[in-house]
């Protein structure tokens with residue numbers, strides 16, 4: 001059983017002027033298996049309000065596929081793509097953005113991210129983001145897989161209010177960022193976008209006590225365990241998530257998670273079943 005969709009709550013996306021749905025749609029590995037089904041799923045998601053669509057130049061054929069899914073509907077979508085670190089020099093970032101715009105068949109991105117930190121100096125990438133912003137090719141920019149010290153450096157370069165979001169690995173089994181990174185982003189007005197909300201295939205095992213606790217909460221709400229996993233992420237202010245789904249049934253289920261309201265006792269059960277663990281030295285990433 002799955003809860004069906006109500007209205008999708010929106011949240012302020014960092015310090016941008018955008019109100020963005022707390023649940024969106026990822027596109028990594030969405031291409032390849034059945035492109036027309038994936039396009040239909042993305043379009044269904046837009047119908048249901050999952051209008052934050054996340055893609056990247058790294059995701060193979062995903063950008064052209066997204067371009068096709070949003071054709072004629074560009075204004076309904078909050079479109080995000082990412083530059084690879086190996087392209088993130090000043091000129092390389094601008095060229096990579098132009099290629100993404102071409103593949104997505106649009107003249108602008110709503111947000112453009114550095115996929116993760118690589119060898120190019122941050123000053124160069126940020127200068128390129130600012131140029132693209134002035135040119136109207138991107139309406140905001142952000143980062144991905146940045147830990148607190150990376151964000152501090154980016155803030156020193158860019159100044160306050162410029163970094164729209166930090167897209168990071170965050171799900172029930174990976175809560176380490178709650179120690180420092182999530183509070184830091186809240187304080188600095190940087191949206192946290194939780195990627196791989198279902199663990200990229202490592203979903204809690206229903207044969208383990210933690211998986212059974214999740215299933216009991218889901219049953220009490222007439223929901224699915226995947227809906228509880230999304231609700232866990234989005235009940236926090238300033239956290240957005242982008243599950244990837246390539247079937248309409250999964251998209252409908254994910255949109256339905258927005259209707260969930262868990263009790264304090266249920267949050268306590270989830271906290272015990274999926275502890276944060278200790279504060280890590282290194283930011284986890286896929």
Ligand SMILES: NC(=O)c1ccc[n+]([C@@H]2O[C@H](COP(=O)([O-])OP(=O)(O)OC[C@H]3O[C@@H](n4cnc5c(N)ncnc54)[C@H](OP(=O)(O)O)[C@@H]3O)[C@@H](O)[C@H]2O)c1
Nearest residue numbers: 026027028195196197198199200243244245246247250253
């Ligand atoms: N910035 C980064 O470094 C980074 C890294 C990883 C991911 N991401 C972004 O985050 C997005 C999401 O993460 P992800 O793709 O790694 O994995 P994910 O969203 O954690 O999991 C995707 C898997 O969950 C399945 N699924 C979706 N909805 C479901 C539901 N309601 N019930 C059961 N299964 C469901 C999908 O199946 P079907 O496809 O069959 O529907 C797929 O197998 C990516 O697509 C990408 O846009 C960013």
